[in-house]
Amino acid sequence: MNTWSGGDAHDDNVDRVDAVAAGLAAEYAAAVAAIAAAEAQAMSVLARAQAVGLERVAEIPRSAGREAELPLRALAAELGACARQPDRSVQRRMNDAHTLVTRFAASFEALAAGAVSVGHVRAIVEHGVKLTDPDIRAAFEIEALERAASTTPGRLGPQLARLVEQVQPTTFAERHKVARKSGGVWVRDVEDGMTELLLRGPAVPVHGIHDMITHIARDVLNTAHAAEAADAAAAGAAGTGEPAAGAGVAGGSIVDSRTLDQVRADVLMEMVLTHRIDTETGEGLGDGHGGLASIRATVNVTVPALALAGVTDDPAELVGRTPIDLDTAR
Numbered sequence: 001m002n003t004w005s006g007g008d009a010h011d012d013n014v015d016r017v018d019a020v021a022a023g024l025a026a027e028y029a030a031a032v033a034a035i036a037a038a039e040a041q042a043m044s045v046l047a048r049a050q051a052v053g054l055e056r057v058a059e060i061p062r063s064a065g066r067e068a069e070l071p072l073r074a075l076a077a078e079l080g081a082c083a084r085q086p087d088r089s090v091q092r093r094m095n096d097a098h099t100l101v102t103r104f105a106a107s108f109e110a111l112a113a114g115a116v117s118v119g120h121v122r123a124i125v126e127h128g129v130k131l132t133d134p135d136i137r138a139a140f141e142i143e144a145l146e147r148a149a150s151t152t153p154g155r156l157g158p159q160l161a162r163l164v165e166q167v168q169p170t171t172f173a174e175r176h177k178v179a180r181k182s183g184g185v186w187v188r189d190v191e192d193g194m195t196e197l198l199l200r201g202p203a204v205p206v207h208g209i210h211d212m213i214t215h216i217a218r219d220v221l222n223t224a225h226a227a228e229a230a231d232a233a234a235a236g237a238a239g240t241g242e243p244a245a246g247a248g249v250a251g252g253s254i255v256d257s258r259t260l261d262q263v264r265a266d267v268l269m270e271m272v273l274t275h276r277i278d279t280e281t282g283e284g285l286g287d288g289h290g291g292l293a294s295i296r297a298t299v300n301v302t303v304p305a306l307a308l309a310g311v312t313d314d315p316a317e318l319v320g321r322t323p324i325d326l327d328t329a330r
Contacts (some may be wrong), residue, residue, distance in 0.1 A: 033114025040112035043097040046090070049075045050098035100125055106141050116145065119153030127160040136167050165315055165323050172315035176202075176325045203324050204301070210264075213271070217263035224256035 056071035076091035083090070100108050100121060107124050110116045124144045131137040143163060148156055165172055180202065188196045199206060258266070300319040315323040 046097035047101040050094040120148040
């Protein structure tokens with residue numbers, strides 16, 4: 001009597017595939033750990049370079065002004081030339097590496113051992129530098145490394161933001177009151193006639209601005225794409241394969257090839273400079289199709305129940321982003 005063995009063969013194939021996947025996963029994990037160790041080695045060199053630069057800066061009289069920074073710049077230029085990297089980027093990395101090695105030694109050691117990635121370490125340093133007390137910072141780092149072992153850098157960041165608030169010696173409300181004084185607007189000229197605009201302000205209105213211009217930008221693109229689709233449909237109905245009379249550029253339906261980011265930038269500049277919201281594409285944003293002025297910014301916040309009841313002063317949170325003060329959240 002014949003016995004069907006197809007199921008067994010299938011199971012064998014699955015086992016072989018699983019074995020291959022497991023082998024590849026192990027190789028990949030080893031490679032990632034090796035990359036982390038190499039990154040730690042590079043950071044060690046950068047940290048030593050920063051330390052040497054700071055020693056040389058300390059030997060220069062304070063009256064030298066900006067010239068006192070020359071030793072650090074010279075070292076960054078030397079390292080950058082050898083690695084074919086911009087000296088400004090190298091100088092920034094020197095400072096970051098020095099902070100990691102001197103203030104977050106456990107995180108540096110974990111990186112060198114391949115236990116965490118550069119992304120994890122950056123998240124730990126980004127949030128941990130807010131803690132000025134060495135003992136509190138060390139306790140924070142231990143907890144942060146434990147969490148880093150089981151999550152991605154992207155998910156670790158929001159967790160650490162909340163953890164910092166729990167261990168801070170002062171309340172969030174007190175620090176936010178001081179931080180509001182640091183608000184401002186700056187410009188930085190970059191290449192090819194472009195300039196960056198940086199706004200620093202309370203989290204809720206700033207995220208609200210971004211949300212509003214995103215909604216408007218999407219409406220701009222949707223309107224443009226709808227017009228393009230209508231032109232194509234009209235051309236198909238006419239059986240010509242060409243835009244119908246009155247359609248296309250001559251008829252006002254300008255093809256919009258801009259990205260969402262590009263439209264966001266155009267929308268923000270148009271709103272600030274002209275106090276109006278337009279939607280036409282191409283050379284500018286035109287005279288509009290109506291409805292955009294009614295768009296309102298939306299941000300989502302969570303407030304701890306005990307804080308809402310006035311029992312604690314724990315901060316609220318702009319969901320997935322950053323802690324915010326309770327007064328704004330309410």
